[in-house]
Amino acid sequence: MRMRTMLLGGAVAAATMGAFQAPAVAADPYVIYLSNNFMGNDWRQQMIRSAEIAVKKGPLAGRVDLRIEQAEGTVQAQINSLNNIIREKPDAILIDAASQTALNPTVKRACDEGILVISFDQTLTEPCAYALSVDWDYTPRVLAEWVAEKIGGKGNVIIDRGLAGYEASIATTKATEEVLAKYPDIKIVGYFNGDFAPGPEQSGAAAVLAANPQVDAIVNMAYGTGAMQALKDAGRPMVPVTAFSFNGSAVACMETEGASCILGSNPPYLSAEAIKMAVEVLDTGKRPENRAILVPNSFFSTDPLPSKLFPETVIQKLEAGKNAFPDLSPGLFLPVSPDWVEITPQEAAGQS
Amino acid sequence: MSAQTKPSGAPARFYQAWARSLDRTPFLVALVMLLAIVLARSQLQSGVFTLQELNLVTASALTLMLAATGQTIVLIRGGIDLSIGGVISLGTVIAATRFGEDPGQVALWAAIILATGFGIGALNGILITVLKLQPFLVTLAGWSILTGIALTILPTDGGAVPGWWAGFGYSLFFGLSGPVWVLIALVLFWYWFRATRLGIVIQAAGSSERSAVLSGASVLRINIATYGLSGLFAAAAALYLTTQTGTGSPLIGRDYILPSVAAAVVGGVSLFGGRGHLVGTIIGAFILTIIGDLVFALRVSSYWQPVMSGVILLIAVLASSLAEKSARRQNR
Structure with missing residues (x-):
């Protein structure tokens, strides 16, 4: 009552x-x-x-x-x-x-x-x-341009199409394809569905790698760590990888030998x-x-390159303790805080 | 305790009376639970016992009720239908891509969707009977195939139905909303259907296929009708769902597969066939819907909703198994 x-x-x-x-x-x-x-x-x-x-x-x-x-x-x-x-x-x-x-x-x-x-x-x-x-059309274009420039505008690329039936996946894939199409020497040789989860990403990438002896870059829609693991498992050298800004992905990019990554964000x-x-x-x-x-949008990379498509884009260099946190959860998403209020990395990770 | 040992004395008489009434009205437990939930909610929120509330709750629950109506018929037959998930998805994407503004065209495509639902169900029935396959597996495959087809028609949520169509859920006729009238029609359908020859044969075949066959019924025809009706009601659920969402969704049907079974089981329908009543299923669907409203009114974490749904399912299953045991003892 x-x-x-x-x-x-x-x-x-x-x-x-x-x-x-x-x-x-x-x-x-x-x-x-x-x-x-x-x-x-x-x-x-x-x-x-x-x-x-x-x-x-x-x-x-x-x-x-x-x-x-x-x-x-x-x-x-x-x-x-x-x-x-x-x-x-x-x-x-x-x-x-x-x-x-x-x-x-x-x-x-x-x-x-x-x-x-x-x-x-x-x-x-x-x-x-x-x-x-965030601007879902802009983010994948910056990532695709970075990967294309990183491999010198030439080579075989495989693409993670994310989750079937999910609007953002479809739009992201389309934007990626449009940017890569501007490089006549870049060929998209395979697709897989990473389902926004490390397991499917790894098995999907592994299957496409097995079918393609030469893969020069992997465009991922989530972690990127699954794709890097698939490269290791296949005994292939590390190739440039795009992914989204999970703390675990950022840390793996910094700590894996030969890894070269760009991470887009959806804070x-x-x-x-x-x-x-x-x-x-x-x-x-x-x-x-x-x-x-x-x-x-925020971008992080092990090797920031200037964007020609979007000259105002700022790509932050990955730095442990500053924008990536090896001692916090790999599932933490970066960046952790807007500029008008301070959310600490520990608070964002639920560890405070 | 009394299930094993021979019961005697007053508690035993109570037990027997309870089991008998359960047997006669299999949805008694569901009814008691529904009343308890509604009463609890009325202590927390005002306006629970109003027509407006009935209209709103029925609008929320009707997709599940329609899907569960078909499921109930299949369960009574002793089968299960997982393909309704695919039929619902496919129905919504066809509606959202083919309905124009013109009511004639909408009516035509609505009829095509209903016929498609029946056809898919009938095909399930044929495969199950002719190839002697498990209903679970045939309809699981059907769900997968239909979902794929729905995704090729509409790769993601989209398309639209006309505004007047989307307004159905909240439109009033004589003070009652469209969904409440559909609910009344469902109940009337059930009282008519269970007394028809087909209704009787489906129930008989669910209890014992052998005796149904011996009495001259064709298993093929029974299965075509049973699964066909299930597909038809799933298609009707899809049509109603588009009035709620205004759109087509190629994956949405999976959200109704297990809840349709749960609604039936909470309502006292036996998973082993032969026993069940649509009114029980409808009560079950109301319970599974209103539980969410109760959790909201309690202002506790919404994670309690699946917990409470699970507990209710368990209570219902326990009560149902009690009734089944007593029925078996009486038959002996």
Whole structure:
């Protein structure tokens, strides 16, 4: 009974706040839900930790009543969970989506209730929701250009196509192919599905290596360590490898003899960026015109090369203790913190 | 305890009465559990006993209910159908790529999707009967093949259904939403179907295929009808799912395969065939859906949802095995 009255009180408060459009700083923290559909990898866990830390210190301390809702991996579960969230009429809902389109009708209902909706990481196509992410077209192009330049514009390349049926995989592969196509002497000799997991990456790369006696570079969509292991197992020399910025990949690139890597990033603190954006929009009442919000990309490499396609690109040189951490979990994703709040590597790794 | 030793006295009488009522109403345990969950939730959230709530919960649960309806028929027959995962995926991608704005075209393609579902199911039935293959393996292969076909039509979530189609889940007719009317239709269908000759033969064949054959039924026809209906209901689940998601999803069907079995089992349907009632399955689907709402209302970690679903499944299986034992004793 007590609980019910409390809930009712909350709903009334939220309704009044909505009615008056309270400008500037509100006394009560904003109620913001984070709806996540999947916790089965390191990235998502760090994403949740980043969100929890970002509302505890820095500019957002005390501003947000953050409520995290996990929906068990299925579209239906996330729809049901969102229906529950909409009923509570929060100030904002942040969504890491199970599908880029299948939540659209549900999200539309949230928007119609006046709730601010920001999708991030796995974004939505629904026009009323913001889509906050890194530039997925740009990242693979920088990686592909680096690998092409690194092998002197000539040679055989194999490509990890990621996970079948996953939009980002398809877009990333397409961008990679487009950049490599500009080098007439580079041939794509094979594809495999790494499924964003080290095991499938290793077995996939091993199978393609076995079928191709000469492979000069491997473009990976996740760890890169599986591909490096496959090279070792096959008794082949190390070749340039592209991957994403797992701490373990960064450390392996620094410590493996002859390894040469570039790592693109999709920072898990996108969740913190989404919270910050929500608070700014709720504070000012001003909604950005463009629904696509891009968070700056970071690149790391053992051998940074300047990008001709994108001259402004900064590729950081990998350095132990500075941007890669041999004593922390290999599943930690880099970079660990945005510049407006300090999330320590230990906090991001859940080891503080 | 009483299962092994010969029961006597008052506790034994209670046990026998309980087992008898379980036998008569196999979904009694599910009903009690559903009431308990709804009551618990009503203590935490307001507006639980409203029409709006019924509309919303049914909208959330209906895809599972439709998929589980077909599964229930197959389970009663003594089989299992994993291919519904592929039928659902395929149905959504066909709908999202072929439906235009024109209602005539939508109706035509909806009919094609339903027919395709029935056809795939019928093919399962033929393979199982003629080649004498395990339903588990035939339908597992079917799931895989259909998922591949769905991925070639639509490599990732996408496509769209018309806005008026996507609005079905929340549209009201006489105060009740479209999904609630579908639910009512399902229940009416069941009371009609189980009394038809086909319904009776499917149940009989699930108890004992031999005696069904001896009484003149064709196993091939039974299996074509059973798996065909399962495919048909899976296709209907796909059509309804597109009203929820507004899109096609080439992998989404797998999310309904095991939950459809779980909903049926929670509702008292026996995995060994011959026993089950659709009302139980529908209650089971409601339970598996509302558990999520209860976990939300409790404000505990959402990881408790799979834990609670598992516990409920166990309770249901225990109750069901109790009923089965008592039924066997009575038959002896």
